[in-house]
Amino acid sequence: MKDKSRFMSESPPSPGKFKMEKSYVHSLRSRASLGKLTLWSLISLGAILLVFVWSQSPRHPGRLDPTRHYLTNGYAWGGSSWERRVRSSARARPGVGMMTVLVTGAAGFIGTHVSSALKRRGDGVLGLDNFNSYYDPSLKRARQALLERAGVFVVEGDINDEALLRKLFEVVPFTHVMHLAAQAGVRYAMENPGSYVHSNIAGFVNLLEVCKSVSPQPSIVWASSSSVYGLNTKVPFSEKDRTDQPASLYAATKKAGEEIAHTYNHIYGLSLTGLRFFTVYGPWGRPDMAYFFFTRDILKGKAIPIFEAANGGTVARDFTYIDDIVRGCVAALDTSERSTGSGGKKKGPAQLRLFNLGNTSPVPVADLVGILERLLKMKANRKVMTIPRNGDVQFTHANVSLAQRKLGYQPRTDLQTGLKKFVWWYLRFYASGKKSAG
Numbered sequence: 001m002k003d004k005s006r007f008m009s010e011s012p013p014s015p016g017k018f019k020m021e022k023s024y025v026h027s028l029r030s031r032a033s034l035g036k037l038t039l040w041s042l043i044s045l046g047a048i049l050l051v052f053v054w055s056q057s058p059r060h061p062g063r064l065d066p067t068r069h070y071l072t073n074g075y076a077w078g079g080s081s082w083e084r085r086v087r088s089s090a091r092a093r094p095g096v097g098m099m100t101v102l103v104t105g106a107a108g109f110i111g112t113h114v115s116s117a118l119k120r121r122g123d124g125v126l127g128l129d130n131f132n133s134y135y136d137p138s139l140k141r142a143r144q145a146l147l148e149r150a151g152v153f154v155v156e157g158d159i160n161d162e163a164l165l166r167k168l169f170e171v172v173p174f175t176h177v178m179h180l181a182a183q184a185g186v187r188y189a190m191e192n193p194g195s196y197v198h199s200n201i202a203g204f205v206n207l208l209e210v211c212k213s214v215s216p217q218p219s220i221v222w223a224s225s226s227s228v229y230g231l232n233t234k235v236p237f238s239e240k241d242r243t244d245q246p247a248s249l250y251a252a253t254k255k256a257g258e259e260i261a262h263t264y265n266h267i268y269g270l271s272l273t274g275l276r277f278f279t280v281y282g283p284w285g286r287p288d289m290a291y292f293f294f295t296r297d298i299l300k301g302k303a304i305p306i307f308e309a310a311n312g313g314t315v316a317r318d319f320t321y322i323d324d325i326v327r328g329c330v331a332a333l334d335t336s337e338r339s340t341g342s343g344g345k346k347k348g349p350a351q352l353r354l355f356n357l358g359n360t361s362p363v364p365v366a367d368l369v370g371i372l373e374r375l376l377k378m379k380a381n382r383k384v385m386t387i388p389r390n391g392d393v394q395f396t397h398a399n400v401s402l403a404q405r406k407l408g409y410q411p412r413t414d415l416q417t418g419l420k421k422f423v424w425w426y427l428r429f430y431a432s433g434k435k436s437a438g
């Protein structure tokens with residue numbers, strides 16, 4: 001039995017040996033060609049799959065869906081399933097939600113927090129963001145994922161894309177726009193001035209053009225900045241103080257935004273509320289801001305440049321915690337009155353407001369570093385230097401009494417408490433080692 005089985009499996013019997021060998025060789029050949037055939041089939045199947053996946057990609061210009069728009073930078077929007085997502089995200093929870101809000105800059109720091117807060121309480125929210133690479137877009141993608149889990153769809157597109165904005169208003173009659181998309185950062189304005197004009201002026205005007213022409217017109221709340229106080233030395237800064245001495249192009253574009261808002265309110269009856277944010281910080285923050293990259297660099301043992309005024313004076317900021325800012329934004333939306341125009345024509349006077357949203361207690365930058373050292377349990381490698389001529393101002397300090405009266409705004413978080421929450425988030429977010437803070 002043993003021999004027979006060996007024979008059957010390994011060598012042909014001696015009688016009829018030739019015949020047996022031929023069929024054995026034949027069987028080997030057919031096995032080989034079957035193998036080749038399988039291999040080629042797999043290769044062909046793989047190629048077909050690749051072509052299919054590529055053709056379905058939004059970046060593939062030849063995809064045959066005439067209702068979708070393909071832009072050179074790779075965005076795609078439109079089509080029935082896209083519209084369904086837009087509608088569903090913007091639907092307020094029945095019986096609870098009051099507003100249908102388009103949040104521009106939704107994958108940004110403040111945009112993410114405001115979008116989540118609105119969605120949580122039942123309002124309909126649709127995000128819009130161009131995911132530009134001013135800072136690490138993977139952080140924006142992580143915020144987008146957070147929003148997706150909360151039920152907020154973030155449309156990928158630019159506020160300068162008029163056709164997209166019109167489409168969004170055609171699909172959803174937004175009652176409110178929370179306009180937070182902007183080119184942020186004071187110092188970067190010297191490197192890339194055009195990006196500030198593009199987003200903060202051209203983009204804002206494009207948005208207002210669309211808002212003024214739709215019916216019903218939405219009410220708009222938008223992000224101005226503490227930087228509009230510029231070289232103003234009267235403290236604390238009040239909304240009544242002069243704002244005609246911007247120290248940076250960033251500040252100048254935000255100030256221009258305030259004047260542009262006035263014009264659209266005056267001519268078209270758009271309800272507009274500008275919020276002057278004071279150095280907002282917290283979890284999911286912006287890596288270009290000092291508290292964020294100081295944390296990263298303290299952990300890396302890198303030098304921390306701490307600015308001081310030319311006369312050795314203290315440089316300080318009215319650092320404001322994100323949760324306080326979110327409450328201010330939501331209150332601004334809740335108290336905003338309806339726009340009065342329709343079809344591009346004003347029907348009566350409309351609301352026009354400006355508010356400081358700050359913390360009301362400035363902290364020297366050196367003290368910020370001290371708090372971070374304690375929280376991180378590491379000494380910073382401090383390099384004190386004279387503030388470069390890069391648009392930074394020496395001091396900010398908000399008077400928030402107007403926001404207190406009209407919005408019920410009351411900042412609750414001191415810098416120590418807020419930074420503790422930021423550091424906790426930072427260490428967890430970057431803990432895996434897979435993500436890098438740059």
Ligand SMILES: O=C(O)[C@H]1O[C@H](OP(=O)(O)OP(=O)(O)OC[C@H]2O[C@@H](n3ccc(=O)[nH]c3=O)[C@H](O)[C@@H]2O)[C@H](O)[C@@H](O)[C@H]1O
Pocket residue numbers: 184185186224225226227277278279280288289290291305306307315316317365387392393
């Ligand atoms: O309120 C605003 O409207 C703006 O706030 C924020 O600007 P700033 O207040 O300038 O914040 P941020 O850069 O974090 O510098 C903080 C402090 O660190 C000092 N600073 C900065 C860098 C450095 O290397 N060293 C240093 O001492 C620096 O001199 C400053 O005193 C937003 O970025 C901006 O988009 C806008 O929203």
